[in-house]
Amino acid sequence: MSLRLRSILAAAISTMLAVVVLGSAVDVLVARHLHRGLDKTLRTRAVEVAQLAASAPALVTQPGALDAPVGSTQAMVEVVDRRDRIVSRSLSLGGRVLPRTIAKEAIASGKGHYETIDFGDDRLRIYSAPLADVAGGGAVLVAASTADVVDTIHTLRALTLLAALLAAGIGGAAVALLIRGALRPLVRLDRAAAEIGRSGDARRRLPDPQRHDEVGRLATTLNTMLEGLEHAREAERRFLADASHELRTPLTALRGNVAHLARHGATAALVADLESDAERLAQLADDLLALSREEAAPPPDEDVALDELARAVAGEGVAVNAEPVTVRGDRAALERALGNLLENARRHGSGVITVSVARHDGSATLSVEDEGPGIAADDHERVFERFYGRGSGLGLAIVRATAERHGGRAYVEGSRVTIEFVRKASESLSDPARQEREKGLP
Secondary structure, three states, X not given: OOHHHHHHHHHHHHHHHHHHHHHHHHHHHHHHHHHHHHHHHHHHHHHHHHHHHHHOHHHHOOOOOOOOXXXXXXXXXXEEOOOOOEEEEOHHHOOOOOOHHHHHHHHHHOOOEEEEEEEOOEEEEEEEEEOOHHHOOOEEEEEEEOHHHHHHHHHHHHHHHHHHHHHHHHHHXXXXXXXXXXXXXXXHHXXXXXXXXXXXXXXXXXXXXXXXXXXXXXXXXXXXHHHHHHHHHHHHHHHHHHHHHHHHHHHHHHHHHHHHHXXXXXXXXXXXXXXXXXXXXXXXXXXXHHHHHHHHOOOOOEEEEHHHHHHHHXXXXXXXXXXXOEEEEOHHHHHHHHHHHHHHHHHHOOOOEEEEEEEEOOEEEEEEEOOOOOOOHHHOOHHHOOOOOOOOOOHHHHHHHHXXXXXXXXXXXXXXXXXXXXXXXXXXXXXXXXXXXXXXXX
16 A cells, blocks of 8 residues: 555545544533423423413313424323323323323322323323322323434434545645645655666756655665765775775786796796785785775774784884874784885885874873874875776775774874874773773872
C-alpha cells in the first residue's frame, strides 16, 4: 500500500471515528433529554388530572376531559378508584385498557413511578400517581407512545452516520490534494535518483524542488551526498592514475634491466639496479597498503606515550624535546607517521632535525623540524596529497590519514610538520602518574 493511500485512509478513518464519537455523545445526551422531557410531561399531566379530580370530580368523568396532546400524539389517561375500578378514561385509549397492576403499585406505595411496557404494536411510557383521599383515593395513569422519541433518536443516528461518511470523504479528499502536492517533488526526486542510479553518473544532481520544507532539505542533503560521491570518485580516479604512473617507472626500469640481464648476463651494477627497482616497488606497495588501512581503520583505543614514542623512533642524530604526554592512539600507526616525517626531513631538509612533543590546552602536538628553508606557503596543503613531490609521494599522505584517524590534523609551518591531537584532550592527553614517576616520586 502506497504512502498516499495509507495517508488518505488514515485521515478518512480518523475523521469518521471522531465524528462517530462526537455523534454518539450527542446521541446519548439527546436521548436522555428526550426521555426526561417525556417523563416530565407525563408527570405534569398526571398532576393536572389529580388536581382536577380533587377540585371537580364531575369533570373527570366527562368525555374528552382527560384528552391532551403529548408531543405529536394524544396522552392516554386512565383514572381508577382504590378498588381498582375504572372511574374515567381518555378517548385516545379507544377500546384498550392500561394495565391496572401499575395502578395497584402506586396505590399500595403511595408514590408515583415510571414504567415502560409493550402495548400492542406500540411501546408506552407510563407514569402512575396515587390520588389524594380528598379525590376519593385511587390512582391516575398517564401514558404516551415513545415512537416520537425513538424516531428522533434513529434520525439523529442516521444523520451522525451520514455526517461521518461525508466528513471521512472530505477529509480523505483534502489529504489526497495536500499529499499530492507534497509528494509531487518526491516523485521527481525518485525519478531523478533512479536515472542517476541507472547511469552511474555522480556528476548529475537531483532537481531543486524550490521549497524550504523537509522535501527541500532532503533534496539538498542528497545533492550534497552526490557531490561527496563525485569528489570521492574523482579522488579514486586520480589515485589510480597516479598509482599507475608511479608503478610504471620502476616496472619499466625493472623490465629493461631484466632484458639486459637476459642478453648480457649479470653485472654488479645491474644487480644493484634490480635491487633498487624491487625495493622501490616494495616500498610503494607497502605505502599503498598502509594508506588504505589508515583510511579504513577504526578509531584507536590504546594509550600511547608520545614522548617515549618520539625517543624510540628518533634514533641517533635527531634531537628530541619532549614533555610527558599520553594520547589515545595506535602506536604502530604513530611510529610509521613519525618515521615518515623524519624520512621527509632527511630527504628534503637540512641541518639538525628536532622532534618535539608538547601539551597545550585541550590538545597535544608531535612535530618534526629541520634547519632548512622549509616548504613554500603555496604547497602547505598540497604536500599532503597522494603522489605529490619526489619519490612515491605517499609519506605525508599517510601522516595526514593517521592524524585524522586520531581525531586531529596535520599541518605545515615553514620547515616544521606537526601532528595535532585534539580528541578528548582534557581526559586523555596527560598521564600524571607517569609524570610523577619520571620526577623520581613514589
